[in-house]
Amino acid sequence: MKNLEDLKEQIRKALPELDVVIGWTDSFDPLHATPHFMRKEEDIDKLKVDALCVHNLATYLPGLKGKKVGIVVKGCDSRSVVELLQENLIKREDVTIFGFGCNGVVDQTKIRSIIGDVGNIEACELTDKEVTVTASGEVHKLALDEVLSDKCKTCRYPNAVLSDHFTGEEVATTATFEDGYKDLEEFEAKSTEEKFAYWLGEMDRCIRCYACRNACPMCVCRDHCVAQSRDPHWLSQEAHVRDKWMFQVIHAYHLTGRCTECGECQRACPVDIPILLFKKKFNKEIKEVFNYEAGLDPEATPPLLTFKNEEAKIKERDW
Amino acid sequence: MPVLEGKELRIVGFLCNWCSYGGADTAGVGRFDQPTDLRIIKVPCSGRIDPLFIVKTLMSGADGVLVSGCHPNDCHYAEGNFYARRRLEMLKRFIPMLGIDPNRFDYTWVSASEGQRWQEVVTKFTEQIHKLGPAQKIEGADAEETLKLMEASL
Numbered sequence: 001m002k003n004l005e006d007l008k009e010q011i012r013k014a015l016p017e018l019d020v021v022i023g024w025t026d027s028f029d030p031l032h033a034t035p036h037f038m039r040k041e042e043d044i045d046k047l048k049v050d051a052l053c054v055h056n057l058a059t060y061l062p063g064l065k066g067k068k069v070g071i072v073v074k075g076c077d078s079r080s081v082v083e084l085l086q087e088n089l090i091k092r093e094d095v096t097i098f099g100f101g102c103n104g105v106v107d108q109t110k111i112r113s114i115i116g117d118v119g120n121i122e123a124c125e126l127t128d129k130e131v132t133v134t135a136s137g138e139v140h141k142l143a144l145d146e147v148l149s150d151k152c153k154t155c156r157y158p159n160a161v162l163s164d165h166f167t168g169e170e171v172a173t174t175a176t177f178e179d180g181y182k183d184l185e186e187f188e189a190k191s192t193e194e195k196f197a198y199w200l201g202e203m204d205r206c207i208r209c210y211a212c213r214n215a216c217p218m219c220v221c222r223d224h225c226v227a228q229s230r231d232p233h234w235l236s237q238e239a240h241v242r243d244k245w246m247f248q249v250i251h252a253y254h255l256t257g258r259c260t261e262c263g264e265c266q267r268a269c270p271v272d273i274p275i276l277l278f279k280k281k282f283n284k285e286i287k288e289v290f291n292y293e294a295g296l297d298p299e300a301t302p303p304l305l306t307f308k309n310e311e312a313k314i315k316e317r318d319w
Numbered sequence: 320m321p322v323l324e325g326k327e328l329r330i331v332g333f334l335c336n337w338c339s340y341g342g343a344d345t346a347g348v349g350r351f352d353q354p355t356d357l358r359i360i361k362v363p364c365s366g367r368i369d370p371l372f373i374v375k376t377l378m379s380g381a382d383g384v385l386v387s388g389c390h391p392n393d394c395h396y397a398e399g400n401f402y403a404r405r406r407l408e409m410l411k412r413f414i415p416m417l418g419i420d421p422n423r424f425d426y427t428w429v430s431a432s433e434g435q436r437w438q439e440v441v442t443k444f445t446e447q448i449h450k451l452g453p454a455q456k457i458e459g460a461d462a463e464e465t466l467k468l469m470e471a472s473l
Binding site for chain 2: 187188192193194195196197198199200234241242245246249250252253256257277278281282285286289303304307308309311314316317319
């Protein structure tokens with residue numbers, strides 16, 4: 001990030017008033033970043049912001065309710081913050097948002113598929129166009145475009161939609177709503193039987209680790225999650241494909257009209273199940289029926305939490 | 320089960336206590352002919368129906384699910400069915416994603432006095448499901464296992 005020093009300066013000024021500021025820092029190897037909780041002045045020096053900073057830090061906000069929290073956000077992350085504000089899960093006066101314009105983040109799965117599952121990453125250098133990874137003595141030059149997350153290639157909100165402090169220039173984008181849903185349309189072209197068989201196969205790989213749930217900023221039930229609840233007993237503890245599939249449908253439905261498509265669920269999935277597709281489907285339908293997108297306006301009400309006497313776009317059956 | 324094998328499919332109906340259940344009762348009292356595939360679950364209000372009930376039912380081996388509540392503006396709780404309408408519509412549009420035919424699920428409004436209309440709804444919906452035939456099952460789904468257990472105990 002070009003204006004990293006500006007951002008650090010903003011955080012330095014704001015930190016005395018705050019309990020913690022959440023950002024990113026170096027992780028266990030040079031190819032990864034990890035969430036970073038800045039409480040003291042010297043923590044700020046370790047802050048890093050680049051294409052490796054994939055985590056949506058908004059996930060931590062509901063758990064820190066009541067504290068004064070600063071948070072560094074990309075465009076997509078800022079939408080999650082807005083959605084949390086909208087649902088009154090965090091208070092506006094408690095969060096200080098440090099926004100910036102994002103040029104996209106990398107997809108670790110894509111990098112791994114190119115360079116292989118090498119154990120020891122020695123160095124990683126990023127430019128606007130390239131990622132250079134040195135692993136086990138070998139240098140791999142990867143075009144950034146090739147390893148960019150899919151969501152970033154069709155991003156319509158690269159700049160924080162809501163922020164108290166904005167760093168650097170705004171990033172321009174030309175992507176449209178339709179661009180983001182091409183993969184969904186491709187999937188929907190499959191036949192009913194193909195889709196059924198596809199999900200049976202995909203869901204069978206699920207290991208019920210719930211990483212998708214834990215990474216999701218809008219999964220706020222926490223201790224009351226249906227996945228563990230015995231009353232009501234929605235899911236058995238079995239590792240049967242039926243339970244795993246059902247869990248994913250529950251996850252997706254609970255996000256109807258709330259999901260901001262940050263893609264954290266799919267990124268966190270250790271077995272790469274394309275679960276974002278479910279959420280995209282709901283978002284597309286929400287857009288079509290209610291002309292609504294989540295996480296843009298802190299004052300709006302999610303469409304399933306309200307109604308109209310006459311629904312313009314809902315055609316019911318008259319038998 | 321063997322007697323009805325091939326003649327009946329498993330259809331589950333979620334009916335609101337105040338209108339549609341009354342409507343079904345009216346149809347019964349009026350002795351209107353009805354197909355027998357539908358198993359009715361009475362709920363306080365169509366707003367009580369979590370759309371996930373329907374997914375769970377379909378995934379557990381039902382061939383069709385019908386939801387029926389009071390007509391909009393007639394809800395006993397004033398606005399339950401308005402919320403239900405939005406939720407159910409979203410579910411209806413989502414179901415094809417799972418590889419389940421969207422015609423296996425429908426929602427409709429029937430009032431307590433509409434016995435005739437209830438007869439029509441049940442008949443048409445049952446026909447619709449029969450046209451689709453038995454649903455694809457997830458192996459080892461609840462209903463299948465229950466049936467096996469029942470057969471074993473006979």
